[in-house]
Amino acid sequence: MDKLTLIDFPDDAARVNALLGGQVDVIDQLPLGQINVVKSNPLLKVLDSPAGGWIPFTMRVDQAPFDNPKVREAFRLIVDRQQMVEQVLGGHGELGNDMYGRFDNCYPKDIPQRSQDIAKAKRLLAEAGKSNLSVDLVTSPVAAGMVEAAQVFAQQAKAAGVTINVKKVDPGEFFGDMYLKRNFSQDFWFGDNYLVQTSWSSFRTSPFNETHWDDQAWSAIVNEANATTDQAKQCPLIQKAQQIEYDRGGYIIWGFPNSVDAYAAKVHGFTSGKTFIPLNFFAFRNVWIGD
Numbered sequence: 001m002d003k004l005t006l007i008d009f010p011d012d013a014a015r016v017n018a019l020l021g022g023q024v025d026v027i028d029q030l031p032l033g034q035i036n037v038v039k040s041n042p043l044l045k046v047l048d049s050p051a052g053g054w055i056p057f058t059m060r061v062d063q064a065p066f067d068n069p070k071v072r073e074a075f076r077l078i079v080d081r082q083q084m085v086e087q088v089l090g091g092h093g094e095l096g097n098d099m100y101g102r103f104d105n106c107y108p109k110d111i112p113q114r115s116q117d118i119a120k121a122k123r124l125l126a127e128a129g130k131s132n133l134s135v136d137l138v139t140s141p142v143a144a145g146m147v148e149a150a151q152v153f154a155q156q157a158k159a160a161g162v163t164i165n166v167k168k169v170d171p172g173e174f175f176g177d178m179y180l181k182r183n184f185s186q187d188f189w190f191g192d193n194y195l196v197q198t199s200w201s202s203f204r205t206s207p208f209n210e211t212h213w214d215d216q217a218w219s220a221i222v223n224e225a226n227a228t229t230d231q232a233k234q235c236p237l238i239q240k241a242q243q244i245e246y247d248r249g250g251y252i253i254w255g256f257p258n259s260v261d262a263y264a265a266k267v268h269g270f271t272s273g274k275t276f277i278p279l280n281f282f283a284f285r286n287v288w289i290g291d
Contacts, residue, residue: 004284019044019262025289026263028278029144032090038262045267048092049259052102052191053276055146057137057153057252060183062212065130069248074124076252078160079153080116084254088148092260096253099242101194103274106235108242121160134163135184140174143188145257150186153254180210190276194238198222202245211250218244266290 007024009015012031018024020041030038030046038044059066059075066072081095094102097113125131139150147168154164187210189197200206202222204214218241225237245251259276269287273280 001284001288016262019264022264025267026261026279028261028282030260030262032088032092032144032260035090035092035260043265045263045265047259047261047263047270047272047279049272049280050094050256050274051259051276052100052256052274053189053259054096054100054102054191054253054256055143055149055186055188056100057149057254058182058185058187058210059250059252060210060212061250062214063183065128065133065135066183066250068128068130070124070128071130071133072248072250074121074128074130074160075157075162076114077117077121077124078157078162079252079254080156081114081254083156084149084152087152088145089255089257092258094256096255098246098249098251098253100189100197100251100253101192101238101242102256103191104193104238105231106194106238108239111243111246114246116156118159125160125162132161132163134165136165136167138167138169138174138178138182138185140169140171140186142171142174144260146186146188149254180208182210185210191274194242195222195226198241213245213250215244215248 009018015027016031016034019027035046038046059072061067061072076098085091085093085095095113097111099108099111101107125133137150137154139147141147150166154166157164201208201210202213203209203219221237221241225234225241228234259273259278261279263270266289267287268290270283271280275281
C-alpha cells in the first residue's frame with residue numbers, strides 16, 4: 001500500500017454511507033444495527049472480532065448512594081446481562097461477570113456467573129435504606145453500544161423500583177471537567193491483562209480511577225502479585241483480587257462487546273484481534289488492495 005488517507009466523519013451514518021457509497025475502503029466501529037446491511041452487500045466484508053474490551057457502568061464508591069456496598073451489589077443484580085448482549089450488542093459479544101481482564105491467563109473461571117435477581121436487589125436496597133432510589137446516569141456516544149446500554153439498564157431498573165435518569169451528553173462534555181468525577185456514569189476500556197488494567201484504573205493514585213476505588217486489602221494483594229513473575233504464585237493472587245472486586249467493587253461489567261469493523265472486499269489482510277482496538281490495532285501494515 002503506497003498511501004493511507006484518514007477521514008474523520010461526524011457521525012455513524014456518515015461513516016457507514018461513505019463505505020456503502022465507495023468513498024472509503026475501510027471503517028471502524030460499524031454500528032451494530034448496520035451489520036446485516038453490510039453483510040448483504042457482496043462488495044463489503046465485516047470484521048467481527050471477539051475481544052476483551054468492556055463498556056462498564058461506573059459507581060463512585062466514595063459517594064452516596066454507592067458508598068454502600070449493598071447498593072452496589074443491588075445494581076449489579078438488576079442487570080439482565082443476556083438481554084444486554086442480545087439487545088445492545090445484537091448478540092455480537094459475550095456475557096460479563098463484573099471482572100475485567102477476560103483473556104488474562106489468570107482470569108478466574110470458577111466464580112459463579114452473576115445473573116439478574118430483582119427480588120434480592122430490592123431486599124438489599126431496602127436494607128440500605130434506599131428503596132425507590134432515583135439516580136442520574138451520564139452517558140455519551142463515545143463507544144458503540146454505550147448509550148444503548150444506559151437506556152436498556154434504565155428499563156431493567158424499573159422492576160427493582162429504581163429510577164435511572166439517563167443524561168446523554170456529547171463526547172466533548174463527557175470527557176470535560178466532570179470526567180472521572182461523576183457519581184454514576186460509563187466508560188470504555190480496551191482488553192488489557194488484569195495487572196496492567198489495575199494500574200490505569202483501580203488504585204487510589206491511578207490516572208483514571210473513575211470509581212474512586214481505594215481498598216487497602218485489595219491493594220496489598222495486587223501489589224504482591226505485581227512483585228512476582230512466577231505465574232503459579234501470581235494467579236491465585238490475581239484471582240483473590242478479582243473476587244474482591246466482584247464482591248464489592250465499583251464496576252458493573254455486563255458484557256464484552258465484539259470489535260466490529262467493515263471494509264471493501266477488495267481489501268485483504270485484516271485479521272481478528274482481542275484488544276478491542278479497531279481493525280486489530282489498526283493493522284494497515286498487513287493490508288493490501290487487490291481483486
